[in-house]
Amino acid sequence: MAERVDPRFEAELRRGVVQLVALHYLETPRYGYDLVRLLGAAGFQVEEGTLYPILRRFEKAGILASRWDTSGKRPRKYYELSDDGRSVKAAMLDAWKRARDATDGALDRPMKEEEAEAAEPAASEDTP
Template sequence: MSEDRLDKMRLELRRGALVLAVLASLRQAQYGYSLRKSLLEHGIDMDEGTLYPLVRRLADQGLLNSEWQQGEGRERRYYALSPEGVELLEKLTQEWQLLNGALATILETGK
């Protein structure tokens, strides 16, 4: 298999998971760099060119609240789940768990 094909499939596989990871990470307010660092500490490497547009899109959809706060000598925009974001995270988590369980069974049995 070509490396290019693998990269495309890997990207496809990661897309939905990244949204879920960002939503779950924003249960507590974080600014962009702290969010990226937190994701990386959990094994999810997300470059800024992917993370910041995703966070802005989620905020535009009403799933995140944001506010400017003074932190470590400078202002930073902090993001956290809105009530709609909390509700969506709960539903997506359930969907993820069901899908993950089904995939685990398929991958284990090969059927």
């Protein structure tokens, strides 16, 4: 049955969340491919073509700060959460928690209880 699930379902589910997880990992300075590896190990298989535009967008928005490290054998660009970025990450985390709790609540509640709640406003409109 699992093979009948649209593969886009999971990808779309993860698309917003991966940004939050990426910001979480960027509390510590990291370079692009390092972040790809970390996200992969956490179960978020993203490739550079997906992650790089996200990092650039965050950098343009001031959520991430960046610097080039030229001390190694070749230059590497490191990204890190900025002060503004920490506020944004906190807001995204709140939004994620709300969505998660709402989803869990809806899925855990028995169906009959939901039908009864849905019928209540109609009944109150009928009564004089």
